[in-house]
Amino acid sequence: MFEELYKVIYNLLIGFWAVFPYHDMGLAVIFATVVIKLIIWPVEKKGLHYRRAMQNMQPEMMKVKEKAAGDKMKEYKLMQEMHKEKGVNQFTGGCLPLFIQLPFLFGLFTVFQSWLKNPQYLSEKTYGFVHNLPFVQKAISEPSLFHPSFFGLNISLPGKTGLIFMIFPIIAALMQYYQTKMLMPKENLDDQQKLMARMNVFFPVMVIAFGYSWPLALSLYWIALSGVGIVEQFIVIKSDVEKEEKIIESTAVEVKPKALKPKKKKKKKR
Numbered sequence: 001m002f003e004e005l006y007k008v009i010y011n012l013l014i015g016f017w018a019v020f021p022y023h024d025m026g027l028a029v030i031f032a033t034v035v036i037k038l039i040i041w042p043v044e045k046k047g048l049h050y051r052r053a054m055q056n057m058q059p060e061m062m063k064v065k066e067k068a069a070g071d072k073m074k075e076y077k078l079m080q081e082m083h084k085e086k087g088v089n090q091f092t093g094g095c096l097p098l099f100i101q102l103p104f105l106f107g108l109f110t111v112f113q114s115w116l117k118n119p120q121y122l123s124e125k126t127y128g129f130v131h132n133l134p135f136v137q138k139a140i141s142e143p144s145l146f147h148p149s150f151f152g153l154n155i156s157l158p159g160k161t162g163l164i165f166m167i168f169p170i171i172a173a174l175m176q177y178y179q180t181k182m183l184m185p186k187e188n189l190d191d192q193q194k195l196m197a198r199m200n201v202f203f204p205v206m207v208i209a210f211g212y213s214w215p216l217a218l219s220l221y222w223i224a225l226s227g228v229g230i231v232e233q234f235i236v237i238k239s240d241v242e243k244e245e246k247i248i249e250s251t252a253v254e255v256k257p258k259a260l261k262p263k264k265k266k267k268k269k270r
Helices: 002-019 025-039 041-056 058-068 072-086 090-113 134-141 163-182 191-213 216-251
Strands: none
Touching: 002 025, 002 090, 002 134, 025 041, 025 090, 025 216, 041 216, 058 072, 090 216, 163 191, 163 216, 191 216
């Protein structure tokens, strides 16, 4: 199963690489990442809406914690009731997007880490329609043509190769930090969210550390992944804000004071 997923990702990369001008593998990595993100967008969208809903529910969650007064069972029940009332599904919004994304992440890692380094895979792992592309045929007969590069930089080399290589893990880390920060509540953080805020700093450091040791293709992939993720989050946030404004407008009732009618003067009886 996973082997077939790796082949899909590999053929996507090789297909873009074969048809792009100058046969730039770095551009193929970026386009393949965008395509994969678009494929899983419907699921990711649910996950982003879920995180936005959880962010907006933060004040109510704090009230629930105060009401539970340390009773974890009561707190859990109250939270579940609130999620049901708000129409928030923890599985489809929180867990399912992660489960669907993980195989793609592992697949991309496997392809970048090993498959792209082996020109022999051009004939062994490609599908018929990719295998028959003119440049793929040429590269199979002349393996020296298969060189994974991004505007001249060998993306199979690790970030520690040189200063210009190290720039990519740093950019990837900064974009990862900004992407995570976009959906973090700005105030009234509970203990779990405080931990997540600290992890928001830890993950970019990990991205730099891994980018220093792993092929440059992974940093390039992470940059593309975060870039598309930031755009997706901006779209979801804008959509949610517009919906919230419409709800506020529809529920707002303008109370206009009734015009007081002048009292008729009673005629005095003669």
